[in-house]
C-alpha cells in the first residue's frame with residue numbers, strides 16, 4: 577500500500593503576477609490558488625486590476641512577470657505561453673454575446689470542435705436540460721429573455737468541460753429579481769461540474785453570495801483574502817470595512833493603551849501613547865435608547881457610555897430603517913440602522929451606544 581498521501585496541486589494557481597501599462601502597475605504581485613469546485617471572487621472597486629488579472633489567466637493578455645499553473649502544469653510564464661484555446665478555461669462575461677445567427681443548440685456546441693455529431697448532440701441536450709432550456713434547443717438567441725440567454729451562455733461555456741471558469745461581472749446585465757435566481761443556479765451547476773471558478777465583481781453582496789473565498793483587491797494588489805465571514809468581520813483596514821458597508825468613524829488619541837471618546841474608553845492594546853486612531857463601526861452596531869428626563873442608559877462593559885444625539889433624518893429602507901444623528905459632542909453625524917420600521921421625528925433627542933466587540937481600531 578502507498579505510504580505517502582500526496583495532495584493534488586490546486587486546479588488554478590497564479591504566482592507573483594505583474595502587469596504595468598505605460599509604467600503604471602495595474603496588477604502588482606498577485607498570487608492565489610483555487611481548488612476544483614471552489615469559487616474565488618476577486619472583489620474590488622473599478623480600475624483596481626481585476627479584469628486584467630482575469631485576462632492574463634485566459635491568455636489574452638501577457639503578464640510582465642509571474643507564472644500561471646493549471647493542475648500543477650505551467651501554462652504561462654514570460655518564456656512559455658500555452659495558447660488560450662489549449663488552456664481548458666471557460667469564459668463568461670457580462671456581454672456574453674451568443675452568436676445571433678446560430679441556433680441555441682449550435683451555440684452550445686460551438687466549443688465542441690473535435691466531438692462527433694452524436695457526442696455533440698448528447699452534450700448539448702445534457703446541458704440544456706441542466707439549465708432547463710431543452711424547449712429552446714432549435715430556437716435562436718433573439719427568442720430568449722436576458723436570463724435565458726445567460727443560461728445558454730453558461731451551457732456554452734461548460735460544454736467543453738473546462739477545468740476553470742473565469743467570470744467577469746457575468747450577472748450585471750440582468751435585472752435584480754432575475755439575478756439572484758440565476759446566480760444560485762449557475763453556482764449549483766458549476767459546483768456539480770467540480771469546476772474551479774474565478775469570479776470578478778465590484779459588488780460585495782455578489783461576492784458574499786457566491787464566493788467560498790474572497791480576494792479583496794485595491795490598486796493592483798490583494799489586500800485581504802479569506803472566507804467571506806472572515807473578510808467581513810476582521811477587515812484589515814478602514815477602507816476594507818467601508819467597502820462592505822456604510823461606516824461610522826470616531827477619532828481618538830491613545831493614552832495608556834486606551835482611546836478616550838465621548839462613548840467612553842476603547843481598549844487599544846499595543847498602540848503607543850499619543851497615536852491618533854480611527855475607531856470604525858457599522859451602523860447596525862449602534863444601539864439607540866430614548867431620552868429619560870435628560871438621561872441615557874447607564875454605562876456597561878459591553879456598550880460603554882451613551883452619547884446624546886438629535887435625529888436629523890430617518891428613512892425606511894425595506895428590511896431596516898436608517899437614522900442619522902447630529903451628535904452633541906461635536907456636531908458630527910452618526911448613522912444607525914434599526915430592523916423594521918423605526919422613523920423618529922427630526923429633532924428627537926436620543927442616546928447612542930456602540931457595541932465594543934464590533935468596533936475596529938486602525
Ligand SMILES: Nc1ncnc2c1ncn2[C@@H]1O[C@H](COP(=O)(O)OP(=O)(O)OP(=O)(O)O)[C@@H](O)[C@H]1O
Nearest residue numbers: 597598602620621622623624625626627628629778
Ligand atoms: N490595454 C490597456 N492599456 C492601458 N491601460 C489599461 C489597459 N487595460 C487596462 N488598463 C488600465 O488598467 C487599470 C485596471 O483595469 P482593469 O480593467 O483590470 O480594472 P477592473 O478592476 O477590472 O475595473 P472594472 O471593474 O472597471 O473593469 C485601469 O486603470 C485601466 O484603465
